[in-house]
Amino acid sequence: MTSNPGARRPRASALVAGGLLLLGGGSAAAQVVQGRLELQWGDPAPAPAEHRPPARLLATLVTDDGTRIALDPVQARRAAGDLYALSNRRVAVAFVEQGRGVLRQPEVEVIVPADRPWQRAPAVDAAGRVVAGAGVEGSTRWVTLACRFSDIAAEQKTRDFFTSQYGHLPGQLGHYWIEVSYGKIDLAGSQAYGWFALPSPRDAYVTMVDGEEEADLDKLFTDCAAAADPTVDFAGVQGVNMMFNGDLDGYAWGGGACAVLDGTRRCPRTTWNPPWAFTNLAPLAHEMGHGYGLPHSDNSDGDDDTYDNPWDVMSDAWSNAMYNVNFGALPKHINMVQRDRLGWVDAARRLVIPDGDFARTTVQLDFAHLPGATNPQMIVLAMQSRPDPYATVFYTLEARQRTGTYESALAGNAVIIHRVEDYGTAYSVDADVPPADVSNNEGSMFKPGEVWQSPDRSRWIRIDATTATGFLVTIGPQVRVTGGRLPAQRKAAGKVAPPPARAAGQASGSRDSRPGRVDGKPAMR
Template sequence: MARIGLVLFACVALLASASAHAQTLLGHLELQWGDPSPELHARYKAGHDANGAPRFNVSLLTDRGVRVALDPAQARRAAGDLHALSGRRVAIALSQAKSQSGLQGVEVIVPADDIGQQPEHLVAGKADAVHKSVTGSRRWMTVACKFSDVQTEQKTIAFFQGQYGEAPGQLGHYWREVSHQKTNLQGSDAVGWFTLPHPRSHYVDESGDKPKADLTKLFNDCTGAANPTVDFSTVLGINLMFNGDLDGFAWGGSRSAMLDGPRRNFPTTWNPPWSFNNLAVLAHEMGHGYGLPHSDNSDGDDDPYDNPWDVMSDSWRNAVSDPTYGTRPKHINIVQRDRLGWVDAPRKRTVMPTDEAVTVALDFAHLPASGNTQMLVLAMPQAPDPYRTTLYTLEARQRAGTYEGALAGTAVIIHRLRQDYSGLAYSQDADVPPADRSNNEGSMFKPGESWVTPEGMFLVRVVSQTATGFMVQIDKPRLTGGNNPARQR
C-alpha cells in the first residue's frame, strides 16, 4: 500500500505542475553515457572529428514495454537532479511538441518509487530526487560476446574473472576501498565467449556521418546468449564485453529488462576491447551504471574529461599503471561519494555565509575510519529553485596508495556545483585563465594559500597539513579598497 500511495502522490504532484493536456507515463528511467576512445577524443579536441563529443541518452521504458527516447536537456530541467533518478521508477509528463533535438519533450519528472530511508539531497534538502545509496554486496556479471563475423577473443574468461578480485589493483578491492567498505562485489563472475546471432554491422550503424551502436540489440542478444548459463535473478549489474569496436565509444548506465524475473533495473556497461583492457575505464562505466555523471574542471569548454581528481572525468591521467589490468582507477570525488551514500553524516559539515569564522580539521577523503570532517560544504543562499543553488565542496586528497599514488599532489581540492541542472561538480582553479586540465598548482590548495569564492562570500585558508589531512579556516572576505584576490600565497 505504501508503494501504491507513493505512486499516486507522485502522479498528483506531476499533474499539478504539468501543463493542461500533458500526457503522463509511468516506467523506468534509463540514462546512458557514451565515452569516446582516447584516439577519438584526441581528434575531437583537435577539431578534426565532431563525432568525438561525449554522448548522453535518456529514455523511459514504460510499464507497457515501450521505450521512449527523451530530450536530455529538457529531462534535466524537468527532474532537477536527473542523475538521482537513474534506473528508478518515475512518472513523466510529456510535452505535446517535439524538442529542437527532434526527441520527445518533457515537462516534469518525479520519482514514483520508495527507496526507504533516504538522506537529504545535497542541494535541494528534503526533496524526492535523491540518489539511491549503493551499499552491501553488488554481484556483477561479465558477459563476453563475439560478433558472428569476428572470431578474435582478446582476453580469457579467467582474465575477466580476475578483474573482480580482492587483491590491490582489482575491482573488488577498489570498490571496497573507495566506498569505505560500504559496498563490495562479492559473488561477481564472468562467462563467455558467446557468439552473437548477427555480424557487427547488424549492431553498429555506420551508414551515416555518425556511427551509432544499437545498445538495445547488443544487450538483448548478448544477455540472451548467456541466459541458459546465468541465473540473472541474483545479478545486480552487467558488464558486456564485445570483441570489436562499437561506435568509437564505451557505454555505461542503466538498463531495464526482464531477466529471470520481473522487470527491473540493471546497472550496465557496453565495452569494446580498449575499454575492458583498462580497469580505470571499466570502473568509469560502472560508475555510470550506478548513476554517477561526469565531473569537470573550470576552463569553460565542453570537455568533461579534464578533471583528474575523479575517475568519472579523466580516467587516464595522473593514474597508476598496472601490469595486468592496464590503467588503474582513481577514487571518485567527494560529491560522487556522497551521491552513493558513502559519506557518513558526522563526516559532513556545512558552513553558511552568516556563520562566524571556523577552523575545520579536514581529513583525507580516502580514510575509512576518519574522526573528523571529510566533506566541507560552503552553501550559498538558496535560490527559489533549489536546483539552481550554488554549492562548493572541499575535500583533502593525498598522493599515495594503490589508486591515488600518481595524483598531481597532496592538497585541498575544491569543487563547485553549478546552477545549470547538469549535476556536474567542477574543480576550481585559481589560475587565470584556468588550466585546460586541473592537475595544475592552481587547482591544488596547500598550506599558506587562500582562496575567495567568486561570489565573494567565503574566504578559504589552508592553515596547515596534519598527519590525516589539513586544517582549513573558513571566514568572510575582508575587502581593503581594491579587488580582492582570488588566491593568495
C-alpha cells in the first residue's frame, strides 16, 4: 500500500482478513464491499513543533458482520474525492488486487456513498467545493464516559466537572457550539457519567507496535461503553466523549466508532481523551470537531505540521487561545470552510464568484462571528477547474475580529484568505516570503490598503476599509500590461489603485507586484 508517514500501519490481521474476504476467489477484477466508513484522527499532546509527532489518520471499512478492513488513508482520500464528507456513513469501496500470494494487499480504487437517497450524493459546485456530506443540525446530544484503567487509581476530575463542560454559559461547550454554528446545533441533554472501572490495566489497551505505543481504540470504546452501559441510557445519543485517567499513546483521538449500547450496535461520534485533553476545552472541542467529520486545516509554509494555522481550532488549538480558570484553553472558532462543510453557512452568508467572472466587485464582508449578519461572511473565488474535480483549487475570504469569549486573543482584525485543495484541506494564505511557521503573522492578515493577487494572476483582492461589521473588499481581474514593467501604483486620496501585472520571475501570491512590498510601502513583518 502507499506509504503515509502520518498514518498508523494497519494491523496485519486486518489486512489478511480483508484480503481473504475480497480476493478469496482469486479474481483480479475489482471487488466491491459495502460497510461503514470509520475515520479516526489522532492529535499529539502539545509540544514544540520540532518535538511533536505527526498527526494520525486511521481509515477503516467496517462491514455488516463486524469485519474491520484497514484502508490506506492516502489511497482512500484519492479514491473518495472528499473522504471527510463520507465519515460515519455507509459506503461502497472498490478494491483492486495488488501483488500475488496469500498476503497480497488490495488497493482502494473508488469509494462512493451507499446510504439513504435523501443524503446528498458526491457533487462539486461552481466553486469546485465538494458538497457530498449531509449537514449537521439540531440537537446533537453527547455523553461523557469517564473510565479508569484497572491499575491507575487517579480520578483527575469529578463527574460534576465533566457535566459542567456542556453548559450554556460563555466558556462552556454548549455555548461554544451554538455560537460557532450560528445556532444550527446545540448540545441539549448532554451530561457526564463515571468514573467506570475498565476490566484491564493500561498495557492491555496500549501496546508497543514497531517500537511505538499504539492505543487499541476499538477495545477502549467497547470496554468503556460496556462498563457504562448498565448506568447510561444511550437512546438519542449522537456523540460519546471518553475520558481516561491515564495517557493513551501520546495522542487524543476523535472520529467515530461502534459498540453495543443498550443491546443495539450503535456507531456514534466518538472521542478518546487523556487528562491533558479533557482538562482543556480547546483540544476537546477539536476532537469533537473530528466527531462531526471535520478534517484538519493547515497553513501555507509547506511543512508536514498541520498544527500551525491558529485561525481554526481544527488546526492550532493552542496558539492565540483564551484561557479560563475552570476549563483551561478555550477553543477559538473554526474557519468558514469548516462551517460550510457542516452546512452552517446559509446561501445569504456565502458569495461565490465563478471561474470566468472577472467583473470588478466591491463587497461588504461581515465578521465571521456575527450571528445575524446581513452581508456575506464567506467569499468563494472559483479558479480554473482541473481534470480531477476534487483536486480543484479555490480560495475563500473571511473577516475575523479580536472579540468575545473565544476570539479575543486572535493575532488581529483582518481578512483571512484560505486556499482549499488536497481533497478539502484549507490552507491559510501567507503573503510573506518565505511564509511563517505559524500563520499568526502580518503576512496572513490582510488589512485596509493591502492587495493580494492569486498565484495564477487571474484575480486581485484589495482590502479597502474597515466597517462597523467587517471590511469593504474589492475583487477584480488581473490588470494586463504590455511593454514592460510599470512602477508600483500607490494609494491615491480615497482610492487604492489595482496592482500592475507582475514581471516574470516575481513571487506568486504577493501583496503587490514587487516582492516584500505592500501597496507601494514596505511590507510589515
